[in-house]
Amino acid sequence: MNVPADLRYAKTHEWIRIEGDTVIVGITDHAQAELTDIVYAEPPKVGAEVKAGATAAVVESVKAASDIYSPLSGTVTEVNAELSANPALLNTDPFGQGWIWKMKASSPAEAEALLSPEVYTAQIS
Amino acid sequence: MSDPDTLKHSPLEAAHIACGARMVEFGGWFMPVQYSGIIDEHKAVRSASGMFDISHMGEVTVSGSGALAWLESLLTNRVGKLALTRGQYSLMLDEGGGVIDDLILYRSGEQEYFLVINAACRDIDLAWMCGRLPADGSVVLNDLGDAYAAIALQGPDSERILRALAPGCDVPKRNGIAPLPGFEGAVPSLVARTGYTGEDGFELFVPVAKGVVLWSALLAAGVKPCGLGCRDTLRLEMGYPLNGSDLSRERTPLEAGLGKFVSLDDPEKPGFTGRAVLEAQRAAGLPARLIPLKLTVQGPPLRSHYPVLSEGVAVGETCSGALSPSLGEGIAMAYLPGALSTPGTALEIEVRGRRYAATVSTLPFYKKPEA
Numbered sequence: 001m002n003v004p005a006d007l008r009y010a011k012t013h014e015w016i017r018i019e020g021d022t023v024i025v026g027i028t029d030h031a032q033a034e035l036t037d038i039v040y041a042e043p044p045k046v047g048a049e050v051k052a053g054a055t056a057a058v059v060e061s062v063k064a065a066s067d068i069y070s071p072l073s074g075t076v077t078e079v080n081a082e083l084s085a086n087p088a089l090l091n092t093d094p095f096g097q098g099w100i101w102k103m104k105a106s107s108p109a110e111a112e113a114l115l116s117p118e119v120y121t122a123q124i125s
Numbered sequence: 126m127s128d129p130d131t132l133k134h135s136p137l138e139a140a141h142i143a144c145g146a147r148m149v150e151f152g153g154w155f156m157p158v159q160y161s162g163i164i165d166e167h168k169a170v171r172s173a174s175g176m177f178d179i180s181h182m183g184e185v186t187v188s189g190s191g192a193l194a195w196l197e198s199l200l201t202n203r204v205g206k207l208a209l210t211r212g213q214y215s216l217m218l219d220e221g222g223g224v225i226d227d228l229i230l231y232r233s234g235e236q237e238y239f240l241v242i243n244a245a246c247r248d249i250d251l252a253w254m255c256g257r258l259p260a261d262g263s264v265v266l267n268d269l270g271d272a273y274a275a276i277a278l279q280g281p282d283s284e285r286i287l288r289a290l291a292p293g294c295d296v297p298k299r300n301g302i303a304p305l306p307g308f309e310g311a312v313p314s315l316v317a318r319t320g321y322t323g324e325d326g327f328e329l330f331v332p333v334a335k336g337v338v339l340w341s342a343l344l345a346a347g348v349k350p351c352g353l354g355c356r357d358t359l360r361l362e363m364g365y366p367l368n369g370s371d372l373s374r375e376r377t378p379l380e381a382g383l384g385k386f387v388s389l390d391d392p393e394k395p396g397f398t399g400r401a402v403l404e405a406q407r408a409a410g411l412p413a414r415l416i417p418l419k420l421t422v423q424g425p426p427l428r429s430h431y432p433v434l435s436e437g438v439a440v441g442e443t444c445s446g447a448l449s450p451s452l453g454e455g456i457a458m459a460y461l462p463g464a465l466s467t468p469g470t471a472l473e474i475e476v477r478g479r480r481y482a483a484t485v486s487t488l489p490f491y492k493k494p495e496a
Binding site: 036037039040042058060061062063065084 | 147158159162163164354358423424425426428447448450477
């Protein structure tokens with residue numbers, strides 16, 4: 001399983017990438033493999049306030065709907081519009097083109113509670 | 126997931142795991158939900174061939190001089206019209222006309238019938254049937270559920286594969302049953318030309334010790350292993366009901382749109398449990414009907430228990446639902462007032478608080494393209 005070294009991870013299988021004051025959020029390679037064929041993604045709305053650990057998005061495979069939890073608290077600034085036409089990007093490129101939303105974190109220190117790549121790798125192995 | 130230790134296990138379980146299956150609980154059994162992926166498996170069955178472990182389903186034989194009359198009293202379809210080696214879909218109802226189980230029965234001998242019942246209903250069905258056996262011994266019931274392994278071979282290539290697998294097999298016509306040569310054992314090996322996918326195909330019943338041999342032979346013939354995931358999308362595209370989802374003790378087969386399997390107008394059909402309720406319901410008008418729905422906009426996959434609205438008012442909820450892999454559209458079934466049953470009627474389906482436009486469709490949702 002791919003676990004990029006430059007990201008931080010939630011126990012619930014989301015990742016964040018910090019670029020300046022923007023945080024990009026997606027689901028991990030492990031999550032997409034567990035979910036299998038993703039056929040639908042419902043990102044949060046731009047402007048929505050999300051809370052760390054609370055449901056912010058939903059992705060669905062043929063078989064099941066799964067909640068995606070926001071790793072941090074803050075305001076959604078952009079969502080990945082490509083996912084509505086091509087939700088399979090979540091399967092094929094979960095750390096790249098399959099990102100789900102961007103946000104401004106209201107409590108950036110929350111990121112310290114997230115998992116390092118090493119700890120997350122241990123969790124899923 | 127439930128603890129696998131409390132579940133019942135298929136004789137093919139090791140073969141599934143060797144094929145990369147993802148295993149889940151279904152009807153008290155530990156069964157494969159998918160191998161290569163639901164969409165991939167679904168398309169294999171529509172275009173070539175796939176195989177499903179159906180060992181969790183129950184097999185029961187009913188025989189004796191009283192077998193016919195007794196089955197007539199339990200089941201909705203007229204059993205007496207079955208010629209030797211022929212099968213029919215039928216329903217077993219409670220006194221209130223509610224569905225205990227839907228099943229297929231074959232006339233396997235002059236006075237012998239072979240019944241295939243749902244996995245989750247095996248104990249309930251057997252208790253119901255055994256509790257109604259005549260005291261005079263004229264009907265003998267044998268539960269062979271644990272003696273058989275069963276595999277459904279489905280898809281347009283099925284007949285070619287079966288003929289290569291079992292040379293000399295007198296391949297049955299649709300809804301017929303015949304011996305399956307080459308897999309002899311403790312119970313008779315049988316092949317029935319039935320299925321739950323809308324494709325041509327067969328259900329193969331072999332002694333439990335021959336299950337893995339059959340699975341391996343089909344695998345070697347290039348048949349794709351398929352799990353319960355695509356079994357569900359395939360059957361829903363055809364509008365075939367799933368007991369526990371579309372059928373229940375709370376609904377009659379008339380409400381479920383299964384009237385053609387209920388011999389109410391056949392003068393040769395004797396009385397059966399639940400009949401009076403069905404006749405009264407037919408006279409008074411059905412309180413609800415199981416209606417096929419399709420999303421008319423891009424939306425999430427449909428699932429059970431989503432509210433259905435007409436002009437903003439909730440009128441029911443979805444039973445079965447899916448994103449149809451063949452059509453790429455959301456499809457579902459829902460019990461709704463009969464006034465809303467006309468195809469084209471505009472409705473809405475609510476998913477996580479958002480409403481999506483839908484329309485009353487017709488069955489089957491999926492029609493095979495003309496060859």
